[in-house]
Amino acid sequence: MQSRIDDMLAMLESPISAIRARAVLLLGHAEHMLSMERLDQLYEDGDSATRVAVLKYLARNLPPDHIQFALKGLTDSANSVRLTALQHLITFPNTSAASSLELLLKNPNFHRHDLVIRAMGVCKDNHALWLLLSILEDVHSPYQMLAGDSISRLDARPITDHLLRLLISDDEKTVFAAILALAPVNDTGIIQPVLHVMNRWWTTSKSRIPNEAVQVLDKFRDIRIRDALLQILSIKYDVPNDYGIIGRSSAIHLLGNYSQPQVISYLVGLLQNGDSWDRNAATYAFTKMRSAKAVDALLANIVHETDQGLLMNYSYALAKLGDKRAVPVLEALMQRDPQTKASIETNLRALNPPTPVKEQSQGRFSKLKLRLRLR
Known part of the structure; x- marks a missing residue:
């Protein structure tokens, strides 16, 4: 060597x-x-x-x-060196790169602004934060969402008020980027503005804003969120689209943070009368509750479910909740539908692991018999 x-x-x-x-x-x-x-x-x-x-x-x-x-390397004359330096900075958090990155953004001969913005997302200083905010505020910038994502990796508290003001914009990209940036903020003061945004964009065709708003709200446990979700979920899309379905499913899933009777009643109603998307989201919502009432609701409705995919979701939810009352139900379910047997069996083993077989210690005479048989 x-x-x-x-x-x-x-x-x-x-x-x-x-x-x-x-x-x-x-x-x-x-x-x-x-x-x-x-x-x-x-x-x-x-x-x-x-x-x-x-x-x-x-x-x-x-x-x-x-x-x-x-x-x-950021100030090098060769683009290949600048790119390598950027990739290095993206990997390692630092406190001193923001000014150099700002110069690189202004360099007319350097066009990988996406890498510059990603590198700003690991700069642990407020200068980078304000630079990213200026990009996010520019409705003509193609990097608004990337700036929002980079802000979400930093401590956004110094610019929270600015982000909240951007939520009232009519520009969808700006609002979406601001929601992205608010993801790490734990201040309950953002709850009402984010709920307002979710409500405002709920029925907008092909908008990702409601789904992203749900992700921001997931860290809170606040009855305002519960009540707003129950109200907003009463509005169904006339023409469902992928973003709408995802947003609605995420909102239903978020209800799993609240185990009050009105939430359980609503989720049970979805299990009984909802479409497959709603029923799927409801089963996952129950997994978040970790309560006997959630198990009761799933056990009462699994017998009426005929969708194979949803039966697997039921088995996953029951295994996740860990209530042994579900064992005979899942055992019966394995016999009911051969096509889902393997998945349900996996969930059953997670819920009720088989007892390991203990090796019996062999006595002196047993060992002697074994040796005689081997001769």
């Missing part, structure tokens, strides 16, 4: 830049630590391929100053 390392180190002295770049990459894979001085020399004296190799080496071996090298 050492002889190979020596060969690679010798390659670093080659006058051919491609060989030096190859040596740096090989040393990185071999996890051989080069000094920062040597890396700096290779970076400053090398061509773009060598500078890319140095950045890849740093990303693999992570010496203390690797972020500073990546920041240097």
Whole structure:
């Protein structure tokens, strides 16, 4: 191994830049630590391929100053080096890249703004946060949603009020991006504005906003959410579309956070009278309740279900709830529908694992008999 390392180190002295770049990459894979001085020399004296190799080496071996090298790479004249530096920064959270990233956004010769915005999502400073907000606010930007997603990876509290104001926009992309950005905010003050947005866009054809709003609200346990969901779910789409179905299913699933009688009654009504999408969502909602009443509701309605896919969902829900009363029901269900037997059997084993067979210790005479039989 050492002889190979020596060969690679010798390659670093080659006058051919491609060989030096190859040596740096090989040393990185071999996890051989080069000094920062040597890396700096290779970076400053090398061509773009060598500078890319140095950045890849740093990303693999992570010496203390690797972020500073990546920041240097952002200002490089070669796009390949800038791209490598960006990919490095996207992987490692840092507190000092926002200003360099801002310059890169303004560089007319660099067009991978998507990578710049993703890199901002790991910058742990407010400057990056405000830069991302400015992108999100620009209704003409093709990167609004990406900016919202990057904000969701940061502490968005300093800009929460700005995001809430964007929710009243008539531009769907802006509202959706703002909802994305609000995902990590735990302040209950966002509940009412998000509910208002969900209600406003509920019947809008092909809108993803209601579904994303549900994801934001899932972390809260607030009766305002429960009551709003029960009210809004009474509105059915005239012409269902994929986004509408997903949004409605997510809202039903969210009701599983609330085990009050009116919620259980509503979900039971869906199990009995809803379409397959509603029944599917209701079974999953019950898995979130973790209560005997949820088990009662599922056991009472499983006998009337005929959809094979939903029968598997029932078995999954009952296994997840862990109530042994479901064991004979699932055993009977396995015989009822051969096509779903394997899936239901898997859920049954999760609910009621088979008792491991203990090996009986053999006495002295039993061992003697065994040896005699083997002769």
